[in-house]
Amino acid sequence: MKMWIVLEKRPRIRFIGHLDMLRTMQRALRRSGLPVRYSNGFNPHMLLNFAAPLSLGMPGRREVVEVALAEDVSEREFTERLTQSLPPELRCVRCRAVDDLHPAPMALLRAAGYHFELTEGEDAAGFVRFLPEYWALPEIPAIRKTKTGEKPCDLKPLIHVLQADGAYAFDAVLALCEAGTCKPDLLLTSMAERLGISKPEALVTRTQLFAERDGKLIPLEEA
Amino acid sequence: MNAQQERAVERILERVEKPARYTGGEMNTEVKPWEDTEVHMAFCFPDIYEIGMSYLGMKILWSIINRLPYAVCERVFMPWTDFSDALRREDIPLFSLESRKALRQFEVVGFTLQYEMSFTNILEMLDLGGVPVYAADRAETDPLVIAGGPCACNPEPLAPFIDAFQIGDGEEMMVEFLDAVRDCRREGLSRRDTLLRLAQIEGVYVPAFYRAEYHEDGTLAAFYPIEPRVPAVVRRRILKDFSNAQYPDKFPVPYTEIVHDRIVLEIMRGCTRGCRVCQAGMIYRPVRERTMEKVLEHAENLETSTGYEEMSLSSLSSGDYTCLSPLILELMKQYRDKRVGVSMPSMRVDNIVKQSLEELSKIRKSGLTLAPEAGTQRLRDVINKGVTEEDVLRAVTDAFESGWSTVKLYFMMGLPTETDDDLRGIAQLAQKVVGAYFAVPKDKRARGLRVTCSASVFVPKPFTPFQWAAQDTIDVVRVKQSALRDYLKIKGVTFNWHDSTTSYLEACFARGDRRMAAVLYEAWKRGCKLDGWSEHFRYDTWLEAFDAVGLDPAFYANRERPYEELLPWAFIDMGVTQEFLRRENERALHGRTTKDCRQGCNACGIERYPGVCPNLSMPPRKVEVSIEC
Ligand code: SF4
Helix, strand or coil, X not given: CEEEEEEEECHHHCCCCHHHHHHHHHHHHHHHCCCECECCCCCCCECEEECCCCCCCCCEEXXXXXXXXXXXXXXXXXXXXXXXXXXXXXXXXXXEEECCCCCCHHHHCCEEEEEEEECCCHHHHHHHHCXXXXXXXXXXXXXXXXXXXXXXXEXXXXXXEEEECCCCEEEEEEEEECCEECCHHHHHHHHHHHHCCCCCCEEEEEEEEEEEECCEEEEHHHC | CCHHHHHHHHHHHHHCCCHHHHCCCCECCCCCCHHHCCEEEEEEECCCHHHHCCCHHHHHHHHHHHHXXXXXXXXXXXXXHHHHHHHHHHCCCCXXXXXXXXXXXXXXXXXXXXXXXXXXXHHHHHHHXXXXXXXXXXXCCCCEEEEECHHHHCCHHHHHHCCEEECECXXXXXHHHXXXXXXXXXXXXCHHHHHHHHCCCCCEECXXXXXXXXXCCCCEEEEEECCCCCCCCEECECCCCCCCCCCCCCCCXXXXXXXXXXXXXXXXXXXXXXCCCCHHHHHCCCCEECCHXXXXXXXXXXXXXXXXXXXXXXXCCHHHCCCHHHHHHHHHHHHHCCCCEEECCCCCCCCCCHHHHHHHHHHCCCCEEEEEECCCHHHHHHCCXXXXXXXXXXXXXXXXXXCCCEEEEEEEECCCCCCHHHHHHHHHHHHHHHHHHXXXXXXXXXCCCEEEEEEEECCCCCCCCCCCCCCCCHHHHHHHHHHHHHXXXXXXXXXXXXXXXXXXHHHHHHCCCCCHHHHHHHHHHCCCXXXXXXXXXXXXXXXXXXXXHCCCHHHHHCCCCCCCCXXXXXXXXXXXXXXXXXXXXXXXXXXXXXXXXXXXXXXXXXXXXXXXXXXXXXXXXCCCCCCCC
16 A cells, blocks of 8 residues: 655755655654555665655645555554654645555646745735736746756646735646646746846745646645 | 844845755754743854764764753854855844854853864854854853863863863763853852853863963963962863763754764774874773663664664774674664664774674675774884784785775874885885785675775874874975875875865964964954865965964974973873873884783873773783774
């Protein structure tokens, strides 16, 4: 069986990179004494994977991590023991047992929700007021930076939700999968360009991961 | 820190290199709330996070202090320049990792002194933290700034900056010290009266209560207390019951990688070998072992609380630990299934059963590190390094046969009485090591021989038999280095050497007097910091600083001192006596070795204190060769 862990990475450790997160989770699982499964081979490693790495500097509220188990453990026991062995800035929100044949979270991932908190001020207010107009555009050409270079793309179909939250903050749901990804930074850049201002300072938190069922986004942890 | 500063810090973090150095929140680092405790101590490591977090002494004291119900201990590290520049720009004081309190908010600010080249960082951290760097400028409400660690055995170059030094083992002394600080605060004592009370604790030295006077020629004329209630001789603190001393049951587990990222088990303190260049071997006497049961208990506690996948043993000479083989085998047995690797920083050649060597190599085949220190038997006798060429060759042959192909050889250059023959001897020894590799049949040895020869520059240290010796001048060192480079042009051998200017400054501070403090201050004022990092080390600025205060570095480093000269550290009773050191120096200069004191007491001075040296109550024993430290 495999366990899906819904994990909160608190703001204080938002600068911990992905490889360090992996090692941190491995050590937490070792401390917990839970029966984690290891790969075969000369250098066995824990069968542990994250749905999607978080960018450096970004806290996550409901990240999904999958770990394979050597023996069955109840969700409740797993949650309790993991909770005790996690460092203070990581929290186990919930756990869900899935079958070994269940697809990996990474394979089901389609989109992610983000919360943008801008540094308060007139610029920020203008930025947030601009959201509806921006989203109403029929298409949003932008330049996406990839490993192989810069690629033109249309952001419009990659933005699922765009919604103000008070005067200086907003939420977005953006595509995050093989087929197309809109990074939060790209959204900020694109909006700023259209407004003719420089990219605003923002603390971005990833709030949720999504899968798709019947053409609708559902929380990844339920998929 | 107020909300606005918090926001500024977050903005700074976005821009600096490795921001996780400054954010804390690691596993096992939760401490009591600030408001619930009376004495707040900032434990400062004067180097960056990755270095400081690897240091065992800090983990020990951090956990001891946090077990005191009335006290809390938080960590502070030296920030890299990008972060310190930003702090200054935004006017944010250097703060602790745990609760982000400014240094100046603590009652006690403690520094550990591991190496001389971190001294400017102390001034930098105090200044960044809003604490006046000179003790004399501190007000009643400012923290008490204290320091301990190996470099505190000659505290004088730091005397004007530090309110109180702790000399010797800290486990018990720190508790008594903080107890006293708490009492003094409750009684509302002044800073001066508090320091006076602290000076009564064995091992504590309060420099403000002593005066140094100098001769015309700059040598020390007199050193004495100017306050009748403090001791004229400060006696180093020695932990008697080492086995049962407090040891952390938890280590902070960093999120990011640090230098030594593993469980460390301290099995022994002190060393009986008596190498004459080794300060640690002198100042941590007598040798004290921890029982195997205790070590296994520590291993279990730490394995459970950290989840580390590796553990190692720590001591000056692990090979001398009485139960080394059973301990290693037991650790491997207990932890193999838990996938914890057991590694040793050094390996006793003869005594570990070969089988366990092979088992070790299954887990981690890191290189073999040996420290013959000198290239000829004559010079090895001078420094009392009880190792012969055969010992070295047997060790490497053993290693090559067990599948190692990487060997590191450590040497020192500039040792007292060294000649060109001794330098050539280094190359000859390296050549023979290469030969030993090829003597192992091809199918039995691993491929890719790599022999690294590192030669550091000898720095004479206080409380060693060579404390009177002159260090080679930089010019002489450079000539020797280039000669050695020629000699070591051997296929399969790489030569590493140290920057001679750094060693020169180390020598100045190691044996400096109080006046060196002015040089330190001047250099720091001119921008010197992070001197241990070659990209930041500014030798010219240091020379300017010497010039500005009218001192000559050669006076400290390159001058042979007569026995009659009053040494700046002579007021400290380190356990080993000046008579013993002098005797040892004489023997050295006559090429006479001194036996390991497990074979019989050499009257180093510890014997003056009844019941302190466990060796005295044991019969003479056979001693194995040790090449690793
Ligand atoms: S007192 Fe004797 S046995 Fe003990 S450390 Fe000193 S020389 Fe060695």
